[in-house]
């Protein structure tokens with residue numbers, strides 16, 4: 001594997017976001033690897049869009065760092081972030097047709113002139129200037145260090161006039177931004193230089209060629225001249241996607257792009273997104289609150305809850321090994337009941353003494369939550385771990401969802417066989433289908 005692929009393209013370090021007094025993101029740490037399809041999954045208000053807005057550069061973090069390929073991008077304007085965003089409402093231009101919507105981003109794009117056509121002295125000049133910009137930035141940051149030290153000394157003095165104190169406080173609060181802006185300054189200057197001496201605008205013929213390729217890629221041939229309001233939801237979605245990928249970003253942010261589509265189109269678009277992502281090989285950060293969509297599409301799922309990352313892992317890890325009851329319930333239909341540990345291999349569960357296995361160690365007498373997924377329980381006519389009564393049965397298209405009453409518990413089971421309500425049946429499962437979880441402690445709502 002290319003070692004570059006293992007490096008994070010985006011890293012959030014201790015990111016906090018506040019609006020007024022409300023803390024929306026509480027110390028987020030997150031690494032996103034190149035070319036992964038990463039999904040932020042969580043209930044409404046958990047902070048998913050806020051994370052996208054910070055990465056896209058539409059919003060600033062209150063604290064913490066956002067690194068893009070290892071570089072703090074706090075001060076990098078959105079257009080220089082090599083990121084493209086698809087918003088939930090697509091944000092297409094209604095007065096432009098399909099083709100012109102896609103062209104829009106390309107108009108600003110410039111392409112590099114062939115190296116041979118540029119005088120060597122231009123590259124020499126660029127090298128010299130790069131050194132100078134770097135030197136200037138380092139000098140400026142040193143100066144900031146010096147002021148910071150002095151101000152910190154001042155703060156230690158007892159009697160400072162209130163005005164001065166406020167001034168110092170404000171300076172210190174903003175100092176992160178001052179540093180970040182000097183860090184990216186050499187890059188900005190370099191971009192200016194490249195734009196002026198090393199690139200040119202795209203010609204109309206080139207633009208037509210690129211646009212027609214992208215239109216083919218997203219399957220919109222024949223619709224080039226259509227106006228946006230004549231398109232279906234799925235087609236609009238394709239235009240939005242085409243418009244974002246035509247500028248070849250290394251990262252694409254997608255905020256619930258499929259939520260407005262009906263079930264069938266939505267499924268088609270899911271396949272289509274996956275296909276395109278693999279084909280063009282760019283990193284996707286996708287937001288949804290639909291768990292099935294997340295399980296189907298993602299290489300990595302980030303489960304968000306109240307401004308925190310509750311769990312991070314592959315769909316299989318999250319589904320099979322949720323870290324607590326909340327994640328287990330959020331990610332799928334589950335049976336979760338309390339159990340009590342006896343020793344490292346036995347526990348009391350559903351009033352029975354049963355064997356268990358867990359990769360975690362639990363102390364004797366500890367109360368834990370035990371998860372068993374409905375598809376992991378078998379219904380038998382005789383011989384099972386427990387005996388219960390069918391209380392309801394609903395056909396779900398490819399299986400029956402059956403509710404079984406056992407003592408005070410209602411247990412959900414997916415079965416391919418039909419049973420009668422009132423029938424007595426036996427339930428059986430494999431020891432590895434029991435997943436033991438720590439019970440949640442009292443959660444503090446602050447950071």
Ligand SMILES: Nc1ncnc2c1ncn2[C@@H]1O[C@H](COP(=O)(O)OP(=O)(O)OP(=O)(O)O)[C@@H](O)[C@H]1O
Pocket residue numbers: 019024042043044045046047048049050051289
């Ligand atoms: N500009 C703002 N000013 C104040 N509060 C805001 C602002 N933007 C978002 N919030 C609050 O931040 C919290 C997180 O919002 P965010 O939009 O990130 O949630 P979300 O996970 O995307 O939810 P949804 O699934 O509903 O889109 C919410 O409580 C929201 O009210």
Ligand SMILES: [Mg+2]
Pocket residue numbers: 048049050255
């Ligand atoms: Mg949102």
